[in-house]
Amino acid sequence: MAIIAGSTITASQYIACSEKRDKYGHITSRISGASAKAGHMMRDNVFQTPTHTKEYDAVIIGGGVAGLAAARMLHHRGMNNYRLLELESHTGGNASFGSNKYSAFPLGAHYLPIPNTDNQPLLDMLAEAGILTGYNSNGLPVYNETDLCYDPEERLYIHDRWQEGLIPQLGTTKTTQQELKRWLDEMQQLRAIRGTDGRYAFDIPIANSSVDPAFRELDNINMRTYLQQKGYQSEELYWYLDYCCRDDYGAGIDIISAWAGIHYFASRKGKAANADNSQMLTWPQGNGRLVQHLQQFSKEKTLQQTIVYKVTPQGNRVAIDYYDMRLHTTQRIIAKACILATPQFVTQRLIPGGTYDHDFVYSPWLVANITLDRVPESSGYQLCWDNVIYRGKSLGYVYAQQQQLTQVQPERQVVTYYLPLDHLDPVSSRKYAIALEPQQWVKLITDDLEKVHPGIHEVIRDVDITVWGHGMIRPHTGFITGAARAAAQSSPYKNIFYAHSDLSGVSIFEEAFYHGNKAANALADYCS
Template identity: 50%
Template sequence: MKKPGRRNFIFKSITALGGLAATGGSIASCTTSSKKAITGKLLGPSFKAGHLLRKGISIIPTQVEETDVVIVGGGVSGLAAARWLKQNSDKEILLLELEQETGGNAAAGKNEQTSYPWGAHYLPLPNNSFTALLDFLHECKVITGYNEAKLPVYNEYYLCFDPEERLYINNYWQEGLVPRWGVPQKDQQQISRFQELMDELKDAKGSDRKYAFDIPLANSSADTQYRDLDKLTMLEWLLQHELTSEYLHWYVDYCCRDDFGSSLENTSAWAGIHYFASRKAEAANSEPHRVLTWPEGNNWLVQCLRETCADSIRTNAMVYNVTEVNGKIAVDFMDLRTQKYKRLLAEKCIMATPQFVNQRLLNNIPAISAQRKYERFNYVPWLVANITLKDVPQGKGFGLCWDNVIYGSKSLGYVYANHQQVALFPERKTITFYYPLADDKPAVARGKAYSSGYDYWQEFVLHELEKAHPTIREQVEALDTWVWGHGMICPVPGFIWGEEKNTSATPYADKLYFAHSDLSGISVFEEAFYQGISAAQHVLNITVA
């Protein structure tokens, strides 16, 4: 989520310093010295529609329309599939999206000063072998061209501006996210050793000559010496290598929470290593570790995906049943604007929806219901908050960055939404706070998240931020929160290369195909994009690269 992309593993001078849609309102937040009204509301995906799906709808629509391809779901996978089919075929396509806007967890909002993300907010520079993604970025002018060495030239306005990252540790803001300030020498040595191991694994290849860790994930080596790492937790792997430093453990735990919404103790070691070892980008005008970002986060990319297929998108369309009728796929949905029930008949259908949704929508196709098991698909809830401030309180050390993280916290800190703006002194500043609810079982965490109201979450966010900014309440003017009940797929041990995931990705009867980042096992933009294009290629019976 705070990704959705991922954090880059940069060790900058390690030893240099030594040592859900709901009603909103406003409440009064109190400190010991003052009272100050903070406006805000609790937001989120369409909770009422989700309740209707869980309850079940048995209506068979009488209003029927036919098309060539139906895509269910307008997240990155669905949009990528629609774009690819539009550009590579003359098929008539209709994409159905439950929410008012497409984009999935790359949603965004806006206030008077800036746009801001409600979810995924950056894209690491893609691997140069991922040509489909490079072509898309070239199409939307994120890549402006290529140099003589055929390396991409990235638009400077979209590369994250300096300063990029800082960490609050030992009452001091240090540059970079790897703990350094006041960290003992023995811990720094373990951190350096970890870096060396990650560098080795970044270059490692299996007996099939594929990289051990790659993006898209499907391009990674099938060699068992690497895939067997999926059987361990990341914590077990660290301990096997005698990496016991609490500073290193916190940092790797932070990275697992960042990309997977999961902790060190329940993240697959293969997935945890993939975070650090899979990025191999080269660029003409950038260091490989930099990221692409926008004030509204990855919603900017979503809007680019929409451009080629906007006339084929229907929003506020709640699909409640997908079945087979006379050799065609029937997609039943309710138009939430008109409350009318409709059916689309199609030759082909792409389910660009997560498996917990497919589990409910595909009950009337017995061959699918009997074959697939969904118990291993675990989705972590997330809390995101956007806070409007008169100013971000200062502290000792390095100044405000794009990404600001608090050592020891289980939050991911906050991103400065105004960072990519050219204006130097915005009238108000907006920060986006991220917190994966990773420390309970997902169902338990989801229940707690949905049962907690705005007042609870406002206080929760302010309490977390006060760890680095004790006076932040004095600066807050508005604080809105968003709960993602099923924010990200969690790559628990055995899931990435497990049979359940593989089976769930298998097309049905050459007419029903599946595309979602949970079929990669990692919820990042690149994997969602890859899944969408792969499904689209299957629709046209094109060999997937």
């Protein structure tokens, strides 16, 4: 038996599925994603003593956004005698991307909200990448028009038709509309409010947020409790906020803390000269566009398919032992310092005496890139960049070709389907996700889409499935202000530095970028 996204699929049903191959048999599929086998090799530490040793000034372990950001900063600090070690055959982490003959597409994160205007390091990087093209006379950033999300942006399938926008409007009562407005007004007020320490109550990076107890105590209750305490009752509002939490955190309002739930809204203070504050920067390959820019700084210094299994401080040096999966050899690097741009469940296995705190919980995800003859027409609003299903188990799908400049209708269309695996506990969800075969995923995904696009199975040609067992850190109740996150902010060794978005408790590009910069600057200062 397999349980996924709230559904129970029995063995007999899978047999029935295989007998009805006329419905799904024409759909090709495959599963990719983070290498569970390699990760388990590291966990079990089955490696021999290194046979080769090299020396560098620095080593970065992990090639996600944090590791790539750290490499870029080392470059800008004039440190080029380093190596970046990456477990997978590519860098990018959960901002990776893929492509086929019809389109590029994201394998994970797919957009960047207009950044806060005081986040200068991020603005500088966007300018460096040609995404931010300058500033107007009022000092507001001007973004490349082709990098801003094109209209139409968002639609919601509710009451058997599509409406424009993701906040439920179609068929809602006057009372619900008043509650929705009250919520948005409350978030607007919280966006501007500051704590007694003078900091914004909610900010990006999270390290800049106020530590005023009046706001931090919101981390001790979940988002549902907060809504109840505030007197909200609308089913549509509860659904919308549950969707938002699942979208950014991989879990709903019963799990996510009220502080994190509010942060989703109140931390965003971005402004632009040529875009609304709520607009997104996005690309066919999603945040892979940002990864492509970052990769250029470490492309010649990256060693892929390397399993780092031990990091040992040795006085003013540090030894990094790794297994090269291509050469099938164990090797050692001696460096002045290193950056662990890895999640805590990896970091604590690498350092001497490391103890993983299970308060760090990671949400598993399923991302599927679906190639089809066309997206079937449905009643209501037209196809958008983001297409969400009211009360759906998935988060719907993103139209990957929305940002393509050509006016010619593509031969085939590609949509990216997102499913947070949050209807079981994370460990159980990971086990079930790994156990499912591609054909089983195809059935689950296709049947879900049939609810809004009847007959869609007939036009689907290929499904490229990516399973993220540890897709993102989960800011559950008490985690943001808890002891585990506080203890993880710095390593116990002077020449080992940490960089990963899980140190923030929120897995967004801005946080990973911040921690990568922070660790790289600290390492460069140490080595100077």
